[in-house]
Amino acid sequence: MGLADRNRPRQILGAIAGGVVGMAAMSIAFALLEVETRYEVGIFAGIARFVMLPGNLLFGFLVFVAFGAVVWPLLFVLFEDRIPGGPDPARRGLVFATLLWVLFALTGSGEVTGATLLIYGSLTLVGHLAYGFILGAVYGRIRPDFSVSEVRESREVP
Amino acid sequence: MWGYLLGLAGVVLALVAAGLAVRRASSSRPMADGGFLTGRGTSYGKAFGVARWLTTLDHKDIGLLYIVFGVVAGLWGGIDAMMIRTELVTPPADVWDVETYNELFTTHGITMLFLFVTPVFTGIANYFVPLLVGADDMAFPRINAIAFWLLPPSLLFIRAGLVTEVLAKVLQAGGLVVEALFALEPPAIGWTMYTPMSIEVGNPQVDVFLLGLHLSGVATTMGAINLVVTVFTERAEDVEWADLDIFSWAIVTMSGLILFAFPILGSTLVMLLLDRNFGTTFFLSPGGGPLLYQHLFWFFGHPEVYIIVLPAFGLISLILPKFVGRRLFGFTFVVYSTLAIGVLSFGVWAHHMFTTGIDPRIRASFMAVSVAIAVPSAVKVFNWLATLWYGRIRLTAPVIFLLGGISIFIVGGVTGVFLASIPVDLLVHGTYYVVGHFHLILMGIIPFTMFAASYYWFPLLTGRMYNRRLARVQAVVTIVGGFVAFLPMMVLGMEGLPRRYAQYPPGFTFLNQVSTLGAYLIGAGVVVWLYNVAQSLRVGPRVEDADVWDLKETDQFSREWQWFERRLEERRGELEGDD
Ligand code: HEM
Ligand SMILES: [Cu+2]
Numbered sequence: 207m208g209l210a211d212r213n214r215p216r217q218i219l220g221a222i223a224g225g226v227v228g229m230a231a232m233s234i235a236f237a238l239l240e241v242e243t244r245y246e247v248g249i250f251a252g253i254a255r256f257v258m259l260p261g262n263l264l265f266g267f268l269v270f271v272a273f274g275a276v277v278w279p280l281l282f283v284l285f286e287d288r289i290p291g292g293p294d295p296a297r298r299g300l301v302f303a304t305l306l307w308v309l310f311a312l313t314g315s316g317e318v319t320g321a322t323l324l325i326y327g328s329l330t331l332v333g334h335l336a337y338g339f340i341l342g343a344v345y346g347r348i349r350p351d352f353s354v355s356e357v358r359e360s361r362e363v364p
Numbered sequence: 365m366w367g368y369l370l371g372l373a374g375v376v377l378a379l380v381a382a383g384l385a386v387r388r389a390s391s392s393r394p395m396a397d398g399g400f401l402t403g404r405g406t407s408y409g410k411a412f413g414v415a416r417w418l419t420t421l422d423h424k425d426i427g428l429l430y431i432v433f434g435v436v437a438g439l440w441g442g443i444d445a446m447m448i449r450t451e452l453v454t455p456p457a458d459v460w461d462v463e464t465y466n467e468l469f470t471t472h473g474i475t476m477l478f479l480f481v482t483p484v485f486t487g488i489a490n491y492f493v494p495l496l497v498g499a500d501d502m503a504f505p506r507i508n509a510i511a512f513w514l515l516p517p518s519l520l521f522i523r524a525g526l527v528t529e530v531l532a533k534v535l536q537a538g539g540l541v542v543e544a545l546f547a548l549e550p551p552a553i554g555w556t557m558y559t560p561m562s563i564e565v566g567n568p569q570v571d572v573f574l575l576g577l578h579l580s581g582v583a584t585t586m587g588a589i590n591l592v593v594t595v596f597t598e599r600a601e602d603v604e605w606a607d608l609d610i611f612s613w614a615i616v617t618m619s620g621l622i623l624f625a626f627p628i629l630g631s632t633l634v635m636l637l638l639d640r641n642f643g644t645t646f647f648l649s650p651g652g653g654p655l656l657y658q659h660l661f662w663f664f665g666h667p668e669v670y671i672i673v674l675p676a677f678g679l680i681s682l683i684l685p686k687f688v689g690r691r692l693f694g695f696t697f698v699v700y701s702t703l704a705i706g707v708l709s710f711g712v713w714a715h716h717m718f719t720t721g722i723d724p725r726i727r728a729s730f731m732a733v734s735v736a737i738a739v740p741s742a743v744k745v746f747n748w749l750a751t752l753w754y755g756r757i758r759l760t761a762p763v764i765f766l767l768g769g770i771s772i773f774i775v776g777g778v779t780g781v782f783l784a785s786i787p788v789d790l791l792v793h794g795t796y797y798v799v800g801h802f803h804l805i806l807m808g809i810i811p812f813t814m815f816a817a818s819y820y821w822f823p824l825l826t827g828r829m830y831n832r833r834l835a836r837v838q839a840v841v842t843i844v845g846g847f848v849a850f851l852p853m854m855v856l857g858m859e860g861l862p863r864r865y866a867q868y869p870p871g872f873t874f875l876n877q878v879s880t881l882g883a884y885l886i887g888a889g890v891v892v893w894l895y896n897v898a899q900s901l902r903v904g905p906r907v908e909d910a911d912v913w914d915l916k917e918t919d920q921f922s923r924e925w926q927w928f929e930r931r932l933e934e935r936r937g938e939l940e941g942d943d
Contacts, residue, residue, distance in 0.1 A: 241529045243447065244464045264537065294903065321453035325446060328884065332891055339895070343902060 213349070214283075220348030221279035221341070224299075228340035229274035232333045233267075239329055247326050252314035260316075278306065279341060295349070296342035303338025307331050421505040423494050426512050428825075430487025433515055434480050438811075439890070440523070441475030444468050446887055449849075449880040455873055457866035465866035466552035471523060473555030477672065478580050479519055481810055485675040486587045488817060489615045491825075493591060495924040496609050498600025503593040507586055514583035521576025525550035525569045548572065554864065556665070559647040559657040563639045571640060578633045581626045588619035588626075609922065610692060613699050614678025617706040618671050624710065625667040632660045655720060662713035669802075670709040672810060674702060677744055679813040680766055683820050684748055687763045688755030689918045694747045701740035708737045718789045727786055734784035741777055745770065760913075761835035765816035768843030772808025772850075776801055779854060794864075797857025803850045807886075815842070815893060822897075823912045824928045828904030834896045842889035849882025907932070 240249050254266030257273065282289075282302055291297035311327060318326050420426060448468050451459045460468070490508065494501055502508045520527055525548045532545035548569035553562045562570065595608070595616050635646040636657075645651030685692045692698060714722060714730040748770055757763060779801040782788045792798065815838070822830045852875040857863075861872050868876070910929035915921040 237530055237533075238526070239443075241526055241533065242443065244460060246460055246464075296899065296902065320458065321450050322459050324453065324880075324884070325450040325459075328446075328887065329443070335891070335895075339898065343898075 217283050217345070217349050218280065220345040221283045222276060223348055224341040224344030225275040225279035227344050228337040229271055231340055232274065232337045233271065235333050235336070236330075239333075243325070246322060247329075248316075248318065249326075249330070252310075252316060252318070252326075252330075255316050256310050256314040258313075274337065278302075279345070282341060282345070294342070295346040296339050299338035299340070299342025299345070300335055301338070303334040303341070304331075306338070307334035310334065419509075421501075421509050423490050423502045423505065423508060426502075426508050427487045427489075427491030429512055430483045430490055430515075433512075433519075434482075434484030434487060437475055437483065437519060438480035441472050441480055442887065442890065444472035444475065446883060448472060449883040451866055452868070452876045453880050455868050455870045460866070462866045463552060466554075466864070467525075467550040469864060470552055470554055471550055474522060474577070476806075477555065477668065478577065478584075479515070479522065481672040482580075482584055483515060484814055485615075485618070485672070486584070486591075488679075488814075489591055489611075489675065490587075492821070492924055493594060493612050493615055494598070495927050496612050496922070497595055497598065498603050498923060499594055499598035501598075502590050503598050504590050508590050511583045511586035511590065514579055514586075518576045518579035518583065521572050521579060523550070524548050524572045524576070556661060557636065558661075559636070559639070559654045562636060563647060571637060574633050574637050574640075578630055581630045581633070584622055585626045585630075588622035591615055591619045592623070610681040610695065610698060611675075611678040614674045614681070614702055617702050618674045621667045621671045621674070621706055621709065625664045625671065628660060629664040629668075632657070632664065635660075655717075655722070658717050658720065659713070662716045663710070666713045666716065667709045670705055673805070674705065676769075676809040676813040677702065679817050680748060680769065680809075681744070683762055683813075683816055684766050685751055686820070686913055686915055686918075686920050687758045687760055688751055689758075690751055690755045691920075692747065693750035693753075694743075697743055698747050701743040704740040705737065708733065708740070712737055715784055715789070718786050719793045731784060731786050735781060738777065738781050738784070745774060745777070759836075760819070761830075761832065761839045762816040762820040764836060764839035764843070765812045765819075768839065768846070769808045769812035769816070772804050772812070772843070772846050775851075776804030776808055779804065792857050794862055795857035796853040796861045796863050799863050800850050800853030800857055803853065804846075807846050807850060812842070812846075815839070818893075818897070820913075821924075822900070823907045824924065826901055826904070827907055827932075828900055829907055829912070830900040830904055831896050834892060838889045838892040838896065841892065842886055845882045845885030845887075845889060847882070849879050849886060852876070852879040852882075 236249050236253075239247065250263045250267055251260070253270045254260050254263050257266050257269040259266040259269060282299070286292075286295065286298060289298040289301050291301045307330065310330060314330075315323065315326060417425065417429065420429075447460070448465070451457065451465055451468075453459075457465060490502065493499075528545040528548045532542055535542055535545070549567045551565070551567060551570045551573045553565060553570065557574075595612055599608075635644070638644040639646050639648060647654060647657040681692055681698050712730060712734045714726060715734040718727055718730075779797070783792070783798065783801055819830060819835050822828070856872055856875050856879075859872070861868055910925055910932050911921060915925060
């Protein structure tokens with residue numbers, strides 16, 4: 207699939223839609239997490255570090271949302287064929303998001319140490335997985351040249 | 365502030381309107397004028413829209429709403445549990461402060477008992493009891509809907525501290541500071557809300573919380589009345605009491621217990637609210653004193669334990685035989701033991717009060733009844749084991765969960781008999797022994813049977829099959845997690861570690877870390893379950909033959925599956941166009 211593919215616009219649209227929905231879900235989850243953990247986990251600070259804007263929580267968060275809604279989905283469309291887990295884009299989304307999470311954990315965890323790291327790591331991982339899954343699932347639904355039944359048939363029937 | 369609220373209301377209205385439009389556009393069938401058309405609603409092929417879910421009176425839709433609500437609450441309460449266990453990885457209170465820790469175990473306990481277990485079981489009952497007894501719907505469909513819709517506000521009330529804080533932060537980011545929203549701190553009074561502490565705490569959120577709890581009690585009671593009346597009056601012609609299936613028996617008993625227990629909780633909560641806000645002295649000396657509170661609370665609280673555990677027993681008794689190819693051994697004894705537990709459970713409340721200095725003669729008699737209540741539970745276990753004997757056991761995910769659940773339950777039950785004896789209770793009361801004991805029972809029986817039921821009925825609920833290998837992996841991970849999480853607690857308790865503390869002496873570190881590992885394993889299992897459900901809903905293979913579990917072979921193709929078969933036939937007919 208080259209860039210000249212006539213399905214490209216719909217695909218990009220689908221991916222961005224997926225990114226927006228996935229990002230919404232993840233942001234709500236992170237906001238709840240932040241308050242629930244009484245700001246101990248410092249997720250928004252982590253996000254700010256992740257996007258290389260430590261110290262500016264609000265702007266950092268906005269950049270984060272922009273990345274999640276636009277940049278990652280575009281990357282996802284570009285490299286889709288090479289991400290393992292296909293043909294189902296939702297499973298590819300999971301793999302993709304795990305990679306993103308590794309990046310996030312490396313750059314974002316900053317001062318988080320000890321036991322806090324446990325809950326920080328696991329909850330952000332689950333958040334990323336949810337993001338990736340939603341990104342892929344919505345994308346698969348909107349993309350014109352893909353049908354869920356294709357995936358369905360490729361699964362072993364129990 | 366009002367602008368925001370208006371905006372919110374606008375969004376909700378727009379959603380409703382959109383949903384209505386979708387529904388209008390896609391329903392070709394004429395609608396009755398406000399009446400309820402029995403048999404109209406089915407889970408498949410119905411118009412999708414927000415309005416459908418907001419206005420539905422169909423017992424199956426409402427059942428699903430209950431289940432989804434309960435799962436969300438359960439995940440929330442589960443995250444509380446993970447946070448508790450994270451704090452306990454190291455001896456000092458270094459992850460969260462002590463106050464946050466107290467809030468965590470309070471919200472965890474309350475959420476799990478009132479907003480997770482009860483709604484999920486009510487939801488399963490809503491979906492399946494009418495199918496199992498051959499009723500068209502619940503006896504009072506509208507009350508059914510109202511009972512459900514009281515729950516979301518009660519969740520908001522109970523956990524308002526958090527929700528209002530998020531709202532406050534969001535508004536603050538938008539430049540609007542609303543002090544009132546910051547005033548509500550999550551309560552930290554424990555799920556038993558013992559007086560005098562619960563009266564003295566200033567935090568206004570405690571009042572909101574008590575109101576929310578009261579509301580959830582009202583909802584639960586309405587649901588219970590509906591279930592009782594449905595089973596009594598709506599059974600099909602050919603369903604005699606003697607033919608009533610084991611799950612419906614459990615649900616009737618559970619509902620009966622609710623009818624007697626929840627009004628007491630409600631009254632107690634009202635008295636507590638009066639004490640807090642109007643200076644009455646129901647639970648203060650020289651009024652009734654804290655002991656009166658404990659009597660009232662546990663007269664509700666102990667039956668509550670059985671309210672949440674009886675449906676789980678019912679699910680085991682229903683599902684286990686299907687995968688063993690044999691009838692449930694001693695059906696009538698299982699029914700009688702259910703009823704016996706129901707009656708006895710009101711007579712043991714003071715075993716929660718052995719250490720309070722109540723009259724020793726009362727204490728001794730409560731010890732006797734508490735030991736006696738183990739008998740009907742043991743009867744059930746023996747009947748399950750006898751059902752397995754000589755059976756052809758098929759190790760599907762539901763069965764793995766049930767076997768794991770029964771084993772954990774046996775450990776939990778035996779430790780409970782010890783607790784019922786006064787000398788042992790005096791030693792371990794208020795230690796992790798108690799926490800280990802009741803979690804072995806609660807975890808082993810309740811979420812495990814819920815998972816088992818979710819897999820067993822998944823094809824019927826969704827028309828699709830789940831990923832079986834993943835389901836088995838989840839079952840094994842969760843069972844291992846259950847043992848790893850809760851067995852160390854028994855040892856910790858026997859060594860004297862008191863419960864409800866954020867810090868502990870370093871000597872207890874290792875076992876606490878093992879326990880936390882187990883909790884994370886359970887959490888991982890839940891994530892796998894969520895993935896399996898979501899993915900199977902999208903791409904799971906469609907079920908063509910209603911006899912997914914080969915139940916016809918052993919003559920166990922029960923009513924709900926027969927209903928499913930008719931549904932599949934109808935759908936096939938519609939697809940072929942000869943409707
Ligand atoms: C992953 C599973 C779970 C874990 C790791 C867990 C862990 C804990 C811990 C560590 C406590 C605090 C004990 C203390 O400080 O004394 C606790 C309390 C409690 N849990 Fe759980 N729990 C789990 C599941 C459940 C379930 C399924 C239920 C109910 C159906 C439940 C009901 C309760 C109750 C009622 C309390 C007492 C709260 C209080 O002391 O006020 N838990 N749990
Ligand atoms: Cu009890």
